[in-house]
Amino acid sequence: MTGVFTTLVGTVVESWQELRVHRARVVLSLVGVTIAVASLAVAVGFGSLAERATAALGEQFGGRPATFSLSASTSTGELVPDEDALFAQYRAAAQRYGVRYASEATEGSTNVQFPDGVGDVYTRIVDPTYAEMHRVRLESGTWFTASDRERLAPAVVVNRAFLDRLGGPDLVTHPTIRLPGTPGVVAVVIGEYATSEWDTEPAMYQLSRSAAADAAVADPEGGMNRTFEVWVPQQGGDRLAERIAADAERVAGDSITVSADRMDAAGMVEGDPLGPLRYVIAAVSVLVLVLGGLGLLNVSLVSVRQRIREIGIRRGVGASAGRVFVAVLLESVLGTAVAGGIGVMLGAAVLSNGGVRSAITNGVDVGGAPFPLEAALVGIGSAVLVGVLAGVLPAVVAVRVKVIDAIRY
Known part of the structure; x- marks a missing residue:
């Protein structure tokens, strides 16, 4: 050797x-x-x-593989009569099947009072787990936690364009915003999330089931698109998402149809x-x-x-x-x-x-x-x-x- x-x-x-x-x-x-x-x-x-x-x-944008969006519609084409109860069924079904990451994903335009006047701000109303599901990265401050729902001054997370229009305050000073049309409701900016250099319009996240979300004033022309998302394993994820949708639909009643649609890019793009x-x-x-x-x-x-x-x-x-x-x-x-x-x-x-x-x-x-x-x-x-x-x-x-x-x- x-x-x-x-x-x-x-x-x-x-x-x-x-x-x-x-x-x-x-x-x-x-x-x-x-x-x-x-x-x-x-x-x-x-x-x-x-x-x-x-x-x-x-x-x-679409979530991690495999992310499914749950949405409801009525047979008459009218709005779902009690969306809060339906979303409670989504959460209960996701918890019943052991889905760790599930979040409301409501989006639309909200009126916000800035120093130079009222502006329309693109808004997403989400749960704390949304950040992990969609790779939300913070530049400074903190993301939502479940305890933030108990705040007397509701929390919001905004982008750089939002802060610039607000005057560029430092987050350590706890800058606040007022939501028009809801006297007495003032929200506190707790974080800034990272965006690309081309993202030049103000935008923000609100925490679902909080005072800020309840007080949100939607743009009458655009309204709010309310959905619920679940992040499930890729193997058998479609069956699991359909099962959650079926459970919620069964409780909601015969006039409501709940669909589960995959929204992440991995499920839409084939090949490289x-x-x-x-x-x-x-x-x-x-x-x-x-x-x-x-x-x-x-x-x-x-x-x-x-x-x-x-x-x-x-x-x-x-x-x-x-x-x-x-x-x-x-x-x-x-x-x-x-x-x-x-x-x-x-x-x-x-x-x-x-x-x-x-x-x-x-x-x-x-x-x-x-x-x-x-x-x-x-x-x-x-x-x-x-x-x-x-x-x-x-x-x-x-x-x-x-x-x-x-x-x-």
Whole structure:
């Protein structure tokens, strides 16, 4: 075992020494491999980041997989007579089936008193679990808790545009807003949620079954669209959501129909929308990688022919064919591995740049490492593979060198 280990270490050391001796040749031959690996790593990383950003953006709007929306309608086309009782049935059914994440998701326009006058504000009335279901991320302050329903001054969470119109107050000062049409009701801003740079209109969240929600004044033209959402497992989630809807419908009465519709992006989009672009970039990178490998192969063959005397002498003093083969092969593999490492670092530098990352993710918080691990693994793996393919033929040529050839040279 010790002999095998010594032979392996010796072979690696010999290969590395040869690379140092011929470093100018190696550097020139591996420039193409480095550029190709960097391009390939960027392509894989781009696809990974874009995919995560697309998923995160979809979950912000449609919920996590699998999120279902429960809505009710009457056979006569009129409004549901007692929505509060129906929503109580939704909550009871979700709790009965062990659904941990369920939330009201009412949305519409609400009148809010600003210093410069009354404005229409896009409003979502939700439960505390909504933030986890839709990846709501806070810039500052806090999100709702169940205890906030007991506040004498109801809590709201707003966006940056809302705060700017309010005068840009600091949340530690507990800024307040007044809801027109409901004398005496003043809400407190407890948090600011993150939005994109294009979100320039005021918007806010209110807590369901609170004084602020009860006092909300809807825009007469738009009204409020009231629904209930459940986040259930993808496996069998459709049956579970339909069961919750059926239970609520059975209690509500014959004139009311409750439907469960999946709303998350994962249930609506098939395949990978970014696949074609990622495949094109990867194909170009692989082409550059192959060209770099061919250049390395050519240089390696020339190098072996120039070292016939050296290789023949090594064979003459007892070096086995296997050791010569592995030594020549490792020269190529070690060179491309170093080139791959440099290429991956270049790719990581590109994707870790704040401007580039923001352009790919559209400012969405995707979490995870700045540079995807799979991009690094693909980059290093492809470089080593090219090294193996480019080193096999020169290694075979080296093995066929005979001692007599060394005498001729």
